[in-house]
Amino acid sequence: MSKHHHTALETLLSRASADTLVKPAPKGEELEAILSTAMRAPDHGKLRPWRMALVRGEARLALAERVVASMKRLDPNVPEQKIEKRRTRFSTMPLTIVLGMHLRPEDKIPLLEQQLAVGAAAMNILNALHAEGYGGLWVSGDIAYDPELATELGFPPPHALAGFIFVGTPEKDRETPKRRSVAPYVADWTGAPVSFEADKQ
Numbered sequence: 001m002s003k004h005h006h007t008a009l010e011t012l013l014s015r016a017s018a019d020t021l022v023k024p025a026p027k028g029e030e031l032e033a034i035l036s037t038a039m040r041a042p043d044h045g046k047l048r049p050w051r052m053a054l055v056r057g058e059a060r061l062a063l064a065e066r067v068v069a070s071m072k073r074l075d076p077n078v079p080e081q082k083i084e085k086r087r088t089r090f091s092t093m094p095l096t097i098v099l100g101m102h103l104r105p106e107d108k109i110p111l112l113e114q115q116l117a118v119g120a121a122a123m124n125i126l127n128a129l130h131a132e133g134y135g136g137l138w139v140s141g142d143i144a145y146d147p148e149l150a151t152e153l154g155f156p157p158p159h160a161l162a163g164f165i166f167v168g169t170p171e172k173d174r175e176t177p178k179r180r181s182v183a184p185y186v187a188d189w190t191g192a193p194v195s196f197e198a199d200k201q
């Protein structure tokens with residue numbers, strides 16, 4: 001497999017989200033290794049705030065129904081087409097990782113830093129999936145902010161959802177995506193406040 005010829009940096013530079021994911025998803029020891037990269041995320045206070053609920057097999061249908069119920073709760077007039085799209089996605093993805101946050105609002109570590117640690121864990125997982133030849137897509141949408149859905153999935157307030165990571169194998173081999181230059185997002189600070197090309201009109 002070509003992945004073995006890639007340096008770590010090339011792997012990081014070539015990651016892209018894949019929205020058409022088919023079987024197989026990683027399982028067993030390989031899945032455990034991929035998920036273990038979450039444990040290497042930078043994490044102020046060692047709170048380990050990330051939680052991953054794996055949804056596979058028959059449980060996918062139940063998740064899809066909870067998601068649809070959440071959509072209807074949030075918007076009683078939600079178009080049927082939107083419902084069907086989400087129902088199909090959640091019920092057919094080979095694996096969905098519900099990314100939960102075990103948040104501690106009373107802790108001395110700021111909530112934002114707790115959330116950033118979960119984001120870093122998610123990024124490690126997405127990169128690990130890519131490195132192993134799988135694909136991932138991190139999605140949220142308004143349902144990710146529905147406390148009732150979060151509670152049904154095991155994350156009652158103040159815990160919360162950081163989204164869902166769809167996992168599988170990209171349907172087709174894709175070219176390495178075009179990457180924008182990072183230059184507009186980088187500046188040397190030499191004493192005066194920086195300004196970025198990216199922010200100039």
Ligand SMILES: Cc1cc2nc3c(=O)[nH]c(=O)nc-3n(C[C@H](O)[C@H](O)[C@H](O)COP(=O)(O)O)c2cc1C
Pocket residue numbers: 015016017018137138139140141162163
């Ligand atoms: C927290 C979070 C939530 C996201 N939610 C969605 C989403 O609901 N729908 C979507 O199409 N992309 C969402 N994205 C963006 C995708 O994960 C992805 O980055 C985007 O499709 C661009 O693809 P790329 O990662 O290959 O650049 C989200 C990203 C993050 C970090």
